[in-house]
Amino acid sequence: MFKKILIANRGEIACRVAATARRMGIKTVAVYSEADANAKHVAVCDEAVLIGPAPAKESYLRGDKIIAVALATGAQAIHPGYGFLSENAEFADACAEAGLVFIGPPASAMRAMGSKSAAKSLMEKAKVPLVPGYHGDEQDPDFLHKEADRIGYPVLLKASAGGGGKGMRVVENTAAFKDALASCKREAISSFGDDKVLAEKYLQRPRHIEIQVFADTLGNCIYLFERDCSVQRRHQKVLEEAPAPNMTAERRAAMGDAAVAAAKAVGYVGAGTVEFIANQDGSFYFMEMNTRLQVEHPVTEMVTGTDLVEWQLRVAAGEPLPKKQDELKITGHAIEARIYAENPEKGFLPSIGTLRHLETPEAANFELGGIPNLPSAVRIDSGVREGDAISPFYDPMIAKLIVWGADRKQALARMAQALSQYQIVGLATNIAFLKRLVEGDAFANADLDTGLIERNQEALFPPARSVPAAAVALAAVALVEQEKEQSAAQSGANRADPWGQALGWRMNTAYARKLSFSDEHGKNYQPQFSYLHQGWLLAMEGIEAHVGLMSQDGVDLSIKLGETSVHGTVRRDGELFHVFTGGGHYALAYNDPMAHAGEAEAEGGRLTAPMPGKVVAVLAKAGQQVKKGEALVIMEAMKMEHTITAPHDGLVDEILYAIGDQVTDGAPLLAFKTA
Incomplete structure (x- = not known):
């Protein structure tokens, strides 16, 4: 076994690999960019070496630098994680030439599966079922257009190296083909350095089911069952689970055998995932193979009681697979939710x-390599x-939340509970969206397909609702209690002087004050607080109730609102009160009447960048008349394209930035003038 490995990645996967290595007594070397100098993965490894500036192409994608660090630190092998160099055959070859073990498949297998079109030709020979489409080398736009017309719409265009x-x-139709092709090729060249695309029939209501395969250097190859990854947005997975709901034993065996055949066809070694697109009737087709560990591998670990990173290390060291096919079984059900810094209500725009504040649900003492402890089973x-900080340079993932249950119903309940306990302050997240998704009828009833989110837009993106009175009351109580503490601290020796304390005390009368809060949608809440001998009287929008503080432990409050007990956490961030109660998160801005800062005025008529990024296309010209919704500029940020559209009919007055x-x-x- 290796004594020291270098982890050529960052973020949660680098931390994940380091955890298994530590358990196995293997030393680890981290590499980091200037933006990641204080990152968690740097802290959890035994050594860490700076490899370049923040942009990935100058740091995490510099294979030569990474190999040089491995040699200088005495590492015997390199674990690439996923993304970055994990499926780069040239890097795998360079590792071998330097005398380092690449903890992944042979470069030949990566090359065979790295091109979607070549892989599909190979799978056809191995008798693995394929979706009808065009997977050849001809890339003339007119030719591809004719092929799409032949296949029949809707058609899916995919970057071959993507x-x-x-x-x-x-x-959706022939008229939209050329614009879609140009956009697809532009994103492909930017992301992968290769604009070759393939076209195939876009199946209606398909499921995305993938099979985890593992092979050793001794010719053994097995599958560790399936994961259902159907719930997606922008073709990126949101929720994953194992096993796949409504999977029969016969279908599982057929898909597993097909996946093993695919792996053997390319002489595969190590962990890999064979992805299938499946119809509701049970038929399935090969889609692609990911020649690396997947983001969603924890759900497989949870239901099979395995540590797939340990398996990777053992296989890379020349050992046989730890288990044979007949020794594997599925125990319980696991679900993974990807928690991202993004705003689902704004098209999942990264944040x-x-x-500034991070509190997670209590995780079980889950030991990789064993069945999770009960009853919490949260990882x-x-x-x-x-x-x-979540920076614009890398993927905006905050965490992967994984739960295990004895069955799917229990796993769903635990996921909903865990999401309710997750608290993040400082940036937008998808936590509330994930909770609606998990609790929604479609996912709860396993009515799964890749269009689930689009089909359930109304339920998943409900109209903005008023902040509950209980949340407003919690914010108000937290505010007045903070004022009391501050005034008491400032009173010093005069603590007994009622005039110097913010207790609301008045001689022969009761003090009433009107507070003002605004929610994120601009709605104003004006609770009137009348100070009583004990507690307060709250009046707000037809509600009048006695409010009393029952207990307070730091930011955790329990109050009595009328006859109801309300519990919650209130985190203050400047003038913003983040209230977590009843499984919800409500941000309320306190409108301090003593504050002198006015509201910043936005520049009228100017369309602004939603986040830092690069201009990749300018679709309008100065002096051009445009219609509402017409695309004007395309930006690339956080590895995705964002289209800036005209907010109204009007005139493009001036273009302020150029491509690049x-x-x-x-x-x-x-600059834009409204018509």
């Missing part, structure tokens, strides 16, 4: 900022801590 949902477009894989320009968050991209 993955992670990048370089994919669904084309940038600092994790959190994360690469960030409170105080860390880097822009900052909030920068005006063009």
Whole structure:
């Protein structure tokens, strides 16, 4: 076994690999960019070496630097994690030439599966079922257009060298083909350096089911059952679970055998995932093979009682697979939710900022390699801590939340509970969206397909609702209690002087004050607090109730609101009160009447960048008349394209940036005059 390995990655996967290595007594070397100098993965490894500036192409994608660090630190092998160099055959070859073990498949297998079109030709020979489509080398736009017309719409365009949902477009009709192709190729060249695409029939209501395969250097190859990854947005997975709901034993065996055949066809070694697109009738087709460990591997570990990273290390060291096919079985059900710094209500726009507060549900003492402890069975894989920043340079994942249950019903309940306990302040997250998704009828009833989110837009993106009176009351109580503490601290020796304390005391009368809070949608709440001998009288929007503080432990409050007991956590961040209660998170801005800062006025008529990024296309010209919703500028940020559209009918007055320009968050991209 190796004595020291280098982890050529960052974030939660680097921390995940380090945890298994530590358990096995293997030393670890981390590499990091200037942006990650204080990152968690740097802290959890035994050594850490700086390899370059923040952009990945100057740091985490510099295979030569990484190999040099491995040699200098005495590492015997390199674990690439996923993403970055994990499926780079040239890097695997370079490791071998340097005398280092690449903890992954042979470069030949990566090359065979790295091109979607070549892989499908190979799978056809191995008799693995394929979706009808065109997977050849001809890339002339007119030719591809004719092929799409032949296949029949809707058609799915995919970057041949792609993955992670990048370089994919669904084309609904022949008129939309050329624009979709241009966008697909542009994103493909940006993400993978290769604009080759393939076209295939886009199946209606398909499920995305993948099989975890593992092979050793001795010719053994097995499958560790399936994962259902159907719940997606922008072709990127949101929820994953194992086993797949409504999977029969016969279908599981057929898909497992097909996956093993696919792996053997390319001489595979190590951990890999064979992905299938499956119809509701049970038929399935090969989609692609990911020649690496997957983001969603924890759900497989949870139901099979295995540590797949340990298996990777043992196989890379030349050992046989730890288990044979007949020794594997599924125990219980596991679900993984990807917690991202993003705003689902704004098209899942990534969010940038600092994790000013982070509180997670209590995780079980889950030992990798064994069945999770009961009854909590919650696991959190994360690469960030409170105080860390989510930057524009890398994927905005905060954590993976994984739960295990004796069955799917129990796993669903535990996931909903765990999401209710997750608290993040400082940036937008998808936690509330995930909770609606998990508790929604479609997912709860396993009515799964890749269009689940789009089909349930109304339920998953409900209209903005008023903040509950209980949450407003909690914020108000937290505010007045803070004022009491501050005034008491400032009173010093005069603590007994009622005039110097914010207790609301008045001679021969009761003091009433009107507070003002605003929610994130701009709605104003004005609770009137009348100070009583004990507690307060709250009046707000037809509600009048006595409020009393029952207990307080730091930011955790219990209050009595009328006859109801209300419990919650109130985190203050400047003038913003974050209230966590009843499984919800409510942000209330306190409108301090003593504050002198006025509201910042937005520049009228200028469309701004939603986040830092690069301009990749300018679709309008100065002086051009445009219609509402017409695309004007396309930006690339956080590894995704974002289209800036006209907010109204009007005139493009001036273009302020050119293709290739880097822009900052909030920068005006063009001047626009409303018609």
